[in-house]
Amino acid sequence: MTASTPAAARTRRQHHTDELRFLTCGSVDDGKSTLIGRLLYESKLLPSDHLAALEADSRRAGTRGGELDFALLVDGLAAEREQGITIDVAYRFFATERRRFVVADTPGHEQYTRNMVTGASNAEAAVVLLDARTGVLTQTRRHARLLALLGIRHVALAVNKLDLVGYSRSVFEKISGQFREFAAGIGLDDVTCIPTSAVHGDNVTARSDATPWYGGPTLLGWLESVEPAAASGGPARFLVQWVNRPEPGFRGYSGQVVRGRLRRGDRVRVAPGNIEATVGRIVTMDGDLDEATRGMATTVMLDDDVDVSRGDVLAAAGDPVDTATAFQAHLVWLDEREMLPGRQYLAKLGASTVGLTVETPKYRVDVDSGNHLPARxxxxxxxxxxxxxxxxEVAYEPYRTASELGSFIVLDRLGNATAGAGMIDFALRRSATVRWQSVTVDKNARSARNGHRPCVVWFTGLSGAGKSTIADLVEKALHAQGRHTFLLDGDNVRHGLNKDLGFTDADRVENIRRIGEVAALMVDAGLIVLASFISPFRQERALARGLVEPGEFCEVHVDAPLEHVERRDPKGLYARARRGELANFTGIDSPYEPPERPEIRLDTTALTAEQAAEEVLARLRETGVLRGS
Structure with missing residues (x-):
């Protein structure tokens, strides 16, 4: 690779600094797509084929009677064109002589709030549109609150469609005053109000003769003047996304500078961890650089032989990054399925993907009023x-300090689909002070004393399938052999440990989470633990399995069809559920997810309880649990 000149490095830095990412938001049909379309059109960077397509689309599907419908440059989804609304987040690029822009057009409907959050996640400024005829609406306030929550501080209020109120100065000033008052109350202090008509182009890229009373900037002028917060300020932070070893002798760390400047010769500290090293080279396809600034993707080589992995952060040694495993965070939930406290999710934070669980929320935020509401x-x-x-443990910074290291995506563990987004407020003190205490007498010592290997035998199935009866017979036989056992039964634990839990999905998840933790402690004590629970969700049974070592968990599906157990109904529960006296009853109005690959499947329509118990004992003998430690 050939070294680049200092001038080339300066060019790259300038190239990034002159880019602004912003979003548009507001209520339905306030003219967001039309506004962006006009910005794209008047930037004069649209290819001729795009212009031709715009003219044809305007005649065929436009809402302007054959005139150019600028919204069609942005609204790409068929459903959007048919309804005249924006559903997805549409990203567009345009440029002026002063700056390049990346704009996200976000939907206005309340049910697409998650899309608006997506658009705001990487934005540095926002344009909030509202219709001059309707003024500040609930959705206007909702989006403003989300902007404040997401840390966007530069906001322009475009009072749009002013032509439909006769370009009234009094209407504009009344709306501006209302919005400024509301914005100040939620921490949005940098607000510029601009009277516009996106359809006619008033005050969008050029001053309008229709508003001689307005002396502020045009919308484009405001966008060109916005100064994002310290684009290259603060201590250096480099996020490692890939360990790059294309050939022997080359070990680099490819990633992105997410804050500050990284220079050759800088001392950096690797986080997590506490190891320092010196930056030896900053490598690009165009040659080495003396420094890399925020937003630049590059490969860093260190002079010292240290252990660095994907997801680690190289931070200025004099101002290192903190690490933790527990945080208070703001969560925005995006999934159709509700968030269940205690359920295991995944979190993608930076370049790391780690396990995540969420406690019961402290409160839910009413984005209309700002009130704190209770939530389970x-x-x-x-x-x-x-x-x-x-x-x-992960390296982090609070979201308001550095969004790249303070935000995370929540993923569903089974399907890997995006379930939510989080913004770190601060680390919990106990995550830094609570450490695992080593002990002398461990599980192996207890197992040797007991004369058998510990394990969890987890019985799952519908109510009335025979789980408790079979588990009791298995424990009776093991006890007669002198084995050390304990039976955890679903009904029994609800008299004590879990008496505070009901039968909602959230309570069922917490019920199994607690039992899984207790069972894991008992395995550590060297016991054979028999757990008899409906445990309807695969994800929570997987959680319980993951708490013990491989080979220490045996899932037993006590399999009896619904019509069979409902016919037996030993406790009369199915009859009560059918009468509506029991809500959230598994198999009736709450789902049961049968195991896909259990270690044992017991068909209790064909087996007696004694035969089923013998199959479990045979399995324990085959796997060596009963042959000693």
Whole structure:
């Protein structure tokens, strides 16, 4: 690779600094897409084929009677064109002589709030549109609150469609005053109000003769003048995304500078960890650089032989990054399925993907009023504050300090689909002070004393399938052999440990989470643990399995069809559920997810309880649990 000149490095830095990412938001049909379309059109960077397509689309599907419908440059989804609304987040690029822009056009409908959050996640400024005829609406306030929550501080209020109120100065000033008052109350202090008509181009890229009373900037002038917060300020932070070893003798760390400047010769500290090293080279396809600034993707080589992995952060040694495993965070839930406290999710934070669990929310935020409301779970588009726990220590900074290291995506563990987004407020003190205490007498010592290997035998199935009866017979036989056992039964634990839990999905998840933890402790004590629970969700049974070592968990599906157990109904529960006296009853109005690959499947329509118990004992003998430690 050939070294680049200092002038080339300066060019790259300038190239990034002159880019602004912003979003447009507001209520339905306030003219967001039309505004962006006009910006694209008047930037004079649209290819001729795009212009031709715009003219044809305007005649065929436009809403302007054959005139150019600028919204069609942005609204790409068929459903949007048919309804005249924006559903997805549409990203567009345009440029002026002073700056390049990346704009996200976000939907206005309340049910698409998650899309608006997506558009705001990387934005540095926002244009909030509203219709001059309707003024400040609930959705206007909702989006403004989300902007404040997401840390966007540069906001322009475009009072649009002013032509439909005769370009009234009094209407504009009344709306501007209302919005400024509201914005100040939620921490949005940098607000510029601009009277516009996106359809006619008034005050969009050029001053309008129709508003001689307005002396502020045009919308484009404001966008060109916005100064994002310290684009290259603050201590250096480099996020490692890939360990790059294309050939022997070359070991580099490819990633992105997410804050500050990284220079050759800088001392950096690797986080997590406490190892320091010196930056030896900053490598690009165009040659080495003396420094890399925020937003630049590059490869860093260190002079010292240290252990660095994907997801690690190289931070200025004099101002290192903190690490933790537990945080208070704001969560925006995006999934159709509600967030269940205690359920295991995944969190993608930076370049790391780690296990995540969420506690019961401290409160839910009413984005219309700002009030704090009680919540047990989170539904789609709801925002809450909750404590979250990761299974691995990660490098972080609070979201308001550095969004790249303070935000994370929540993924469903089974399907890997995006379930939510989080913004770190601060680390919980206990994550830094609570450490695992080593002990002298461990599980192996207890197992040797007991004369058998410990394990969890987890019986799952519908109510009335025979789980408790079979588990009791298995324990009776093991006890007669002198084995050390304990039976955890679903009904029994609800008299004590879990007496505070009901039967909602959230309570069922917490019920199994607690039992899984107790069972894991008992395995550590060297016991054979028999757990008899409906445990309807695969994800929670997987959680229980993951708490013990491989080979220490045996899932037993006590398999009896619904019509069979309902016919037996030993406790009369199915009859009560059918009469509507029991809500959230598994198999009736709450789902049961049968195991896909259990270690044992017991068909209790064909087996007696004694035969089923013998199959479990045979399995324990085959796997060596009963042959000693």
């Amino acid at each position: 779970t989170l539904r789609r588009d709801e925002i809450a504050v909750a404590n979250v726990h990761l299974d691995t």
